[in-house]
Amino acid sequence: MTLLPPHEVLKVMTLTNVSVGYSGSVVVENASFQLSEGQIGCLLGPSGCGKSTLLRAIAGFEILMSGDIKMDGKVISTPSYGMNPEHRKIGMVFQDIALFPHLTIAQNIAFGLSAWPKESAEERVAYLLELVGLSGFQMRYPHSLSGGQQQRIALARAIAPKPKLLLMDEPFSGLDAKLREELVPDIRKILQHEKMSALLVTHDQMEAFSMADQVFVMDAGVIHQTGSPYQIYHEPETRFVASFIGHGDFLPATVCGANCVHSALGNIHGDLDHGFADDTKVDLLIRPDDILHDDDSEFVGVIVSKLFRGSHFLYRVKLSSGKVVYCFASSHHDHAVGQEIGLSVHLDHLVMFPRE
Numbered sequence: 001m002t003l004l005p006p007h008e009v010l011k012v013m014t015l016t017n018v019s020v021g022y023s024g025s026v027v028v029e030n031a032s033f034q035l036s037e038g039q040i041g042c043l044l045g046p047s048g049c050g051k052s053t054l055l056r057a058i059a060g061f062e063i064l065m066s067g068d069i070k071m072d073g074k075v076i077s078t079p080s081y082g083m084n085p086e087h088r089k090i091g092m093v094f095q096d097i098a099l100f101p102h103l104t105i106a107q108n109i110a111f112g113l114s115a116w117p118k119e120s121a122e123e124r125v126a127y128l129l130e131l132v133g134l135s136g137f138q139m140r141y142p143h144s145l146s147g148g149q150q151q152r153i154a155l156a157r158a159i160a161p162k163p164k165l166l167l168m169d170e171p172f173s174g175l176d177a178k179l180r181e182e183l184v185p186d187i188r189k190i191l192q193h194e195k196m197s198a199l200l201v202t203h204d205q206m207e208a209f210s211m212a213d214q215v216f217v218m219d220a221g222v223i224h225q226t227g228s229p230y231q232i233y234h235e236p237e238t239r240f241v242a243s244f245i246g247h248g249d250f251l252p253a254t255v256c257g258a259n260c261v262h263s264a265l266g267n268i269h270g271d272l273d274h275g276f277a278d279d280t281k282v283d284l285l286i287r288p289d290d291i292l293h294d295d296d297s298e299f300v301g302v303i304v305s306k307l308f309r310g311s312h313f314l315y316r317v318k319l320s321s322g323k324v325v326y327c328f329a330s331s332h333h334d335h336a337v338g339q340e341i342g343l344s345v346h347l348d349h350l351v352m353f354p355r356e
């Protein structure tokens with residue numbers, strides 16, 4: 001009797017000081033992070049920063065230049081050792097969906113189940129088709145499915161053998177924005193339902209925000225910050241993270257107390273001590289909704305452009321210092337470009353960096 005392969009769940013994957021590159025030149029430097037049971041992580045960064053290279057190293061396709069990768073305490077990669085990719089119990093989904101065109105949808109999903117007893121494999125295929133919302137599609141061929149449906153099948157195929165970890169390299173970037181918006185939360189639900197740990201690569205922060213529990217923000221081969229989507233947006237630790245994540249401006253300011261800075265918009269107070277000495281010149285991060293239109297304020301700016309967003313206007317406003325910042329106003333406050341409006345700052349937490 002053929003037995004079902006045991007289902008193993010990832011407890012933790014750990015990268016410690018991992019450097020990877022090509023032909024002796026380093027592309028990813030000293031990357032360290034952990035992914036725990038059932039967690040969805042995301043490597044987020046601009047094109048060319050080394051996200052795919054790091055993912056390929058985890059999959060076992062690139063040799064490390066330094067550091068190590070462990071899964072559940074077992075070393076899978078060091079500079080002198082690389083466990084065979086097939087033995088890592090890692091599934092992969094790529095941007096180019098690459099379903100086998102000559103196989104039916106059921107055969108595509110069952111591709112990694114050759115070691116399973118026939119009946120169990122059929123059950124698993126039927127279960128996954130239902131999970132991805134495509135029951136009844138088993139006898140169809142990939143070309144007869146839409147891009148979003150094909151990507152669901154690619155996911156089902158990758159998770160069918162119950163890998164310990166799923167790696168996804170820009171899996172949604174070939175899909176249009178509307179489809180992506182629908183598919184991303186669905187895929188998150190499917191992975192959570194399967195208690196599958198996963199690592200997603202993307203340069204799209206909205207995708208990272210909707211998919212990930214933990215985001216690893218990368219630039220030029222270096223991980224700048226690890227945190228929840230909320231943390232990397234509201235508590236960026238480096239100037240790069242502050243400017244890469246979300247919209248915002250850096251407002252020049254001077255420290256004037258433990259939780260206060262002075263700026264062209266007056267004294268701005270935060271709710272936490274910022275740790276900078278008095279009189280330090282800093283750049284304060286201002287998000288679009290931190291500056292509100294306020295007729296009663298003594299501080300004013302001149303509107304240089306405006307965007308109507310339905311429920312609100314997003315103005316670009318020039319301050320007397322010459323600095324241009326965002327200003328948020330309810331859609332009842334329809335002002336013209338060139339008009340002067342009052343502004344007030346509403347910030348909880350001061351995020352700032354020494355002036356460059």
Ligand SMILES: Nc1ncnc2c1ncn2[C@@H]1O[C@H](COP(=O)(O)OP(=O)(O)OP(=O)(O)O)[C@@H](O)[C@H]1O
Pocket residue numbers: 022027045046047048049050051052053054203
């Ligand atoms: N096989 C290779 N040989 C040599 N250099 C490579 C190879 N693959 C990638 N690189 C280089 O490594 C750097 C990082 O590439 P990588 O694909 O990891 O970045 P990425 O962040 O995933 O980018 P993107 O979002 O555009 O896919 C780039 O400068 C790229 O040109």
